[in-house]
Amino acid sequence: MEELQDKYIRFDWAIKRLLRQKANFGVLEGFLTVFLGEKVTIIEILESESNQQSIDDKFNRVDIKARNSKDEIIIIEIQNTRELYYLERILYGVAKAITEHISLGERYYKVKKVYSISILYFDIGKGDDYLYHGQNHFVGVHTGDRLQVNVKEKDAIVQRMPAEVFPEYILIRVNEFDKVAVTPLEEWMKYLKDGTIRPDTTAPGLGEAREKLKYYSMTSKERMAYDEHLSAIMIQNDVLDSAKLEGKIEGRAEGRAEGKAEGRAEGIIKTAQNLKQLGVASKVIAQATGLSEDEIMRL
Structure with missing residues (x-):
């Protein structure tokens, strides 16, 4: 059974x-x-x-x-x-x-x-x-x-x-x-x-x-690729969640609209940098963050 x-x-x-x-x-x-x-x-x-x-x-x-x-x-x-x-x-x-x-x-x-x-x-x-x-x-x-x-x-x-x-x-x-x-x-x-x-x-x-x-x-090779896929999803979600939280915290600390905007912007940039270090394609990073591919290439 x-x-x-x-x-x-x-x-x-x-x-x-x-x-x-x-x-x-x-x-x-x-x-x-x-x-x-x-x-x-x-x-x-x-x-x-x-x-x-x-x-x-x-x-x-x-x-x-x-x-x-x-x-x-x-x-x-x-x-x-x-x-x-x-x-x-x-x-x-x-x-x-x-x-x-x-x-x-x-x-x-x-x-x-x-x-x-x-x-x-x-x-x-x-x-x-x-x-x-x-x-x-x-x-x-x-x-x-x-x-x-x-x-x-x-x-x-x-x-x-x-x-x-x-x-x-x-x-x-x-x-x-x-x-x-x-x-x-x-x-x-x-x-x-x-x-x-x-x-x-x-x-x-x-x-x-x-x-x-x-x-x-699945074969051992297929299982390895599958496990890497799950890890990549978890890492991307963690990075995006952390960036979102960091942006909110920094924005609140500033206490002004400029502070919130700056916090969000820095959080987005940090997200893009982390995803780039993980080897995520520039076009995927652009979709996730809203940055242009040129901006991502300069990070």
């Missing part, structure tokens, strides 16, 4: 290395089925400039881009550390996916529906829930009512409902989850947060994950 404390690979590592393989689509399909609320079948993993493997590529924004059985595009991105302008980033990723999958000269009805799923391991804002879902709606400026677009009438200008066309954004706030895992959604949240999977799980995809994402099933 398998031990209860078996160690499982984090989802962010699996999604980059293992879940692109067709044999492991069951894990990915289970995850999407639970978080999208409907049965999802993956037809293929799509490669493009928006999900290349190189960490230095400025288009390196998407961890997985897949096409489902409805010919829709699903983007999954995992963000371990804070990043400025994150909402703009996911908007860019969605726009890129839409334009990449409609050829020049094709009619607009060929536009694909896109789902953007962000798994966040940092605090993006205030909210009581750990799972948020958003989409475009048309609301009356004066009346507050929601516009019901006509699509069923003969010769209607609009052929598809907005929900069938506009992208949907799902934000998964992993660190905010603190419940006992009972439902399939909660079981997935538990796995995303601390790597725990119940031996008797029936949650879609997690049974496959227990078989295919075992830590000790």
Whole structure:
């Protein structure tokens, strides 16, 4: 009988290395089925400039881009550390996916529906829930009512409902989850947060994950790379947290707005210096701190 404390690979590592393989689509399909609320079948993993493997590529924004059985595009991105302008980033990723999958000269009805799923391991804002879902709606400026677009009438200008066309954004706030895992959604949240999977799980995809994402099933070389990945994440989070705290403390000590600004600026510079010493790519440091690459090169 398998031990209860078996160690499982984090989802962010699996999604980059293992879940692109067709044999492991069951894990990915289970995850999407639970978080999208409907049965999802993956037809293929799509490669493009928006999900290349190189960490230095400025288009390196998407961890997985897949096409489902409805010919829709699903983007999954995992963000371990804070990043400025994150909402703009996911908007860019969605726009890129839409334009990449409609050829020049094709009619607009060929536009694909896109789902953007962000798994966040940092605090993006205030909210009581750990799972948020958003989409475009048309609301009356004066009346507050929601516009019901006509699509069923003969010769209607609009052929598809907005929900069938506009992208949907799902934000998964992993660190905010603190419940006992009972439902399939909660079981997935538990796995995303601390790597725990119940031996008797029936949650879609997690049974496959227990078989295919075992830590000790990797080779020693793969385990070493994985452990280094976890260490890098912890170091970057510690550095960013320390810089943020140092900036706040110094700002308070000054007691003036200039002091706060100076504290924040020095904290950001210290963060960039530490990340640079760790060998983190300049473009990644720029995303994390807001500094330009030229400023980082001069540090």
